[in-house]
Structure formats: C-alpha cells, structure tokens
C-alpha cells in the first residue's frame with residue numbers, strides 16, 4: 529500500500545484531507561519545512577513537533593555527501609538517525625546537482641558531478657539516486673529528474689523532458705526491485721486493516737513532471753509520467769529564475785493534467801501568499817527554503833507584511849514581532865530584543881526567527897485548510 533491521499537473536503541479546485549504515510553497522517557494541503565542535512569537549521573525536533581510539523585523534507589544530495597548513505601542506513605534510516613517519528617520526504621538530488629552548474633555533466637546514464645565540499649567526483653543515475661533514497665528511508669522519495677534550465681529553447685526543453693521520462697521509468701524499475709530493503713524496523717507501519725494480513729511497509733516513489741515553461745510539453749510530460757504510474761506526482765523545474773506570473777501559469781496548466789485522486793506536490797515554491805494561492809488551486813504539498821533561509825537573514829513574515837528585524841527602527845520597539853501571532857516567540861519577546869539578538873549575531877536570533885517564520889507558514893496552511901473545509905461542496909472560487 530503506497531502513500532495515499534484521503535480527500536475529505538473540496539472547494540473549487542482545492543482539496544483538504546490527509547496524506548496517509550507509514551510514519552503518521554499529514555493534514556493537507558501541507559507546507560513541508562526543509563531540513564537539508566536531516567536538520568531544520570536552528571530548530572530541534574521537539575520544537576518542530578510543538579509547531580505541528582507532520583512532514584519534513586531532507587536533501588539526498590547533501591546527505592549522500594555527508595554523513596553518507598551507509599551511515600544513515602546503519603543507524604536505521606533517517607527517522608531513527610534524526611529521532612523524528614513523523615513523515616519525511618527526500619528529493620532525488622536532481623535539483624541540487626542541477627544547481628552545481630560548472631561542476632556537472634549530464635549523459636543518458638546519469639549525472640557526473642563534483643562535490644561542492646571537497647571537489648571529489650561522484651555519479652548519480654536514476655538507479656543510484658533511488659538506491660540512496662531507499663537507504664535514507666524517507667516515507668516519500670522522488671524520481672531522479674533533470675531540472676531544465678531557464679531560459680531554454682523548445683528543442684532543448686523537449687529533449688530534457690524526454691530524458692526525465694526515461695529516467696522516471698528506470699527509477700520505478702529499480703524501486704520495485706529493491707523497495708523492501710528500506711532500513712525500517714518496526715517504526716514504519718501501515719495502519720493494520722482488521723481481517724487483513726499486515727502489509728509490509730515500504731516507501732512511496734513519486735514521479736516528477738518537467739517540460740520547462742511550455743504548456744504543451746508539460747502536458748506531454750504529465751501524460752508520460754502518469755503512464756509509468758506513481759502514487760503521487762510532483763511539478764518540478766520551477767523557481768529557476770522565471771517571472772512569478774509564469775510560474776503560476778505553468779503550475780495551473782500542469783495541475784489540470786494530474787490525476788485528482790493522487791497527491792500533487794509543487795516543489796520548491798513560495799512566499800506565504802503563493803503557497804496559499806497554490807493550495808487554493810489544488811496543490812496538496814509544497815516545500816520551500818524561504819521561511820527558514822529568510823529567518824536566518826532577519827527577514828520575518830508577519831500578518832502585517834515582511835519585517836526586516838535588523839532595521840534600527842526596531843531598536844526600542846517593545847511590541848511583539850507580530851501581535852496577531854500566537855507562536856512562542858511573539859508571545860514572549862519584543863521586536864527590540866529580536867533586533868538586538870540579530871545585531872549581536874547571537875545564535876538565538878536564528879532560532880527564534882526560524883520558529884516564528886515556520887509558525888507563520890504552518891498557520892497560513894491551517895487557514896487554507898479551514899477555508900476549504902468551510903466551503904466544502906460549494907464549488908466556490910478562491911478569493
């Protein structure tokens with residue numbers, strides 16, 4: 529039984545429900561915080577639990593280089609290694625390798641690249657990326673794709689999309705052959721259905737739709753990926769430098785081609801406004817480094833807009849960062865104190881800023897879920 533989506537309410541194109549995984553249920557639409565190296569920078573797992581995080585994302589490329597998949601596998605997989613019992617998703621490494629630019633070479637077989645850490649040579653293929661992800665043991669793993677650069681001419685985008693489709697099939701073949709090698713021992717369990725034999729728990733491999741900014745190639749990519757058959761589908765290849773309006777057009781046109789009964793995952797997108805809009809458009813899962821990365825640079829998202837806490841204007845502001853926010857940071861600390869911590873380069877600044885921004889993103893999604901459930905069955909359009 530793969531990861532599956534239980535849709536409980538819908539409003540227009542949006543749907544709210546639960547993603548059922550071997551490591552618990554996830555309320556959707558969901559924002560997944562990014563824990564690149566099996567750690568959401570600055571925030572411990574107990575605080576993530578308190579914030580209501582039900583699924584985290586970790587990066588295969590980074591974990592493959594450090595500490596290495598063998599270490600994680602011997603430690604029982606990511607869940608045990610990082611002491612996180614809830615769901616995890618790993619990306620395939622494709623996007624990170626794509627970002628290496630001068631350090632990579634793509635062929636039919638896979639991607640040769642040099643580590644950004646020490647310049648050592650490595651090779652990721654669809655089979656290798658899948659093997660690594662099985663060893664890491666996340667609940668949801670991703671097909672190894674080529675993220676097409678932007679801008680690119682149509683011939684290049686087509687060739688890249690077709691390569692991704694061939695790689696998706698190789699990923700699936702490898703996954704089906706080796707999926708029982710996931711290093712879980714008793715921790716990952718599908719809910720037992722009474723009267724039926726327990727189902728051995730395995731991961732779920734999601735396919736990724738590419739096709740650049742071309743609606744027709746996106747449609748073709750979706751059709752080919754669906755033909756191969758996955759328990760969930762992602763929209764990849766966005767946020768690669770294109771204008772925001774174009775991102776939105778591509779997402780909306782691609783969503784129309786994805787099966788309505790499977791989870792839809794939009795990779796690496798958005799501001800709070802954007803993730804709310806995408807969730808209202810029918811996206812179930814999203815991730816983005818923005819809330820955590822911006823927090824470390826003193827950029828905070830609030831109900832009154834963005835706040836750059838480093839500014840001198842906050843030096844003697846004893847108000848809460850966001851008076852409308854009920855997070856542990858806004859309940860306790862003043863803007864003046866947060867500004868002081870940031871200016872003094874205190875570690876606590878990064879911790880508190882990240883906690884608030886994550887809370888803001890998670891609350892944004894809670895609000896969207898309530899909006900969907902409040903309008904269930906009305907077919908009302910997103911406002």
Ligand SMILES: [Zn+2]
Nearest residue numbers: 853855858884
């Ligand atoms: Zn707050």
